[in-house]
Amino acid sequence: MGRSIVREVATELFGEENARKMVRSLDIIGDIAIVKIPDEFLDKRFIFGERLLERMPYLKVILRQVTPVEGAYRIRSLEHIAGEDRKWTVYREHGIRIKVDVEKVYFSPRLSTERKRVMELVEDGERIVNMFAGAGPYTILIAKYKDVEIIHSIDINPVAIHYHLENIFLNKVSDKVILYRGDAGEMIERFIIGKADRVLMPLPEIALDYLGYAFKALNKRGWIHVYLHIPYRETWKEALEKARETVLNAVPPGWSVIEAKPHKVREVATRLLQVCVDTHVCRG
Ligand SMILES: C[S@@+](CC[C@H](N)C(=O)[O-])C[C@H]1O[C@@H](n2cnc3c(N)ncnc32)[C@H](O)[C@@H]1O
Incomplete structure (x- = not known):
């Protein structure tokens, strides 16, 4: 309307x-x-x-x-x-509230359906890392609806962390979230090696460069949700296969892929698709 x-x-x-x-x-x-x-x-x-x-x-x-x-x-x-x-507001989606300054922190209402999709994949008892958490919409949604053990939520922007903290209390999920202000790679190296069952990488611009850290965060097996921007020529379906291959080619030695499922998130520009590759991997 x-x-x-x-x-x-x-x-x-x-x-x-x-x-x-x-x-x-x-x-x-x-x-x-x-x-x-x-x-x-x-x-x-x-x-x-x-x-x-x-x-x-x-x-x-x-x-x-x-x-x-x-x-x-x-x-x-x-x-x-x-x-x-x-320039701040409170946004509501799927029964959670996200307070955010829309100039100082990234936030997109266009990812609402995608956030719900990922939340629904999470199983009880999981330990999760959100490498690029912003004001916390993925983290809060998962913490609100799933009986997870812990979510390690990281962002490099101090203002994002400020709002993320406020959103943890606003949505009463403080028992399920640990917040980190800093570079996702550095935070994983220092605090989260081998501790996760699922890693979210919602930052297409650097997801591939940081993929090695996502693997380091995983325990013996788990899921990594890799977000990418993929150009295509004729139909967006081409981009799905390209995204899948891109992730498969970037898997570090010592890991095997059980399955890699590309999912269309949205068109971000003409002939440019945002894809999430849900990648299930194990050591060995
Ligand atoms: C596209 S936003 C996604 C935010 C959030 N997941 C959402 O859906 O609203 C990416 C976030 O990654 C953060 N970021 C950028 N580089 C980073 C890094 N090296 N380590 C951790 N966070 C980073 C940015 O500050 C930004 O908040």
Whole structure:
């Protein structure tokens, strides 16, 4: 519903073609909407923001995306254009609450279905490592619904860790999570060698470089969920096979693959697919 209203308001101000593109890049996180506005219409951004608030009273803040998602922390610069002067919100999905500053911490509502899919694969008693945890949506969802032994949740961004900690208490899962602020490889080397049954790697830009650490975290056998961005030519199905081969070629010596199942997460750009390869491995 939010999307069709944004499209109507954008069509009034910027024309149909621009409105269509703007809706594709729109993110609604809690009571905040994040919009991209073409440079030639920047003078109309405040009136656009005000009109969105009038038509969607459940939104309280409108932000404009100024830079792409970038850097190690995977964050973007945002300009406040209407509503309350804040960039934090509380987002609800699948019965959990995630508080997050949408400028200082990566968060994407587009991964909601994927997070639920991975949570449902987890079995009771598992020990899990989340190498790139952000404000904690995967960790909190798993801790909330599964009787896991422990989740080691790591992020290099101190602000992400701040919100992650708050989310642990907000969702009452403090008995199941240990938080680490630092580089995932370093934290595994120092504290988590051989302690896990399942490792999540939700950062496609560096997942392959860090795959060796995921193996080090595993005990004798377990699952690694490797997220990758894979380009394709004709159909997205090509990307699935490419992703699977990419992971198989990167398995370190001393490990065997029991199965490697590629799963389509979403299209991130034209002919670029985000894939999660669910990889079941054992030593030997
Ligand atoms: C794409 S975000 C995913 C966040 C979260 N899993 C989610 O779905 O919202 C990747 C996260 O990895 C963190 N990160 C980047 N490099 C890292 C590293 N070397 N070690 C640990 N965390 C890292 C970033 O700060 C960011 O929060």
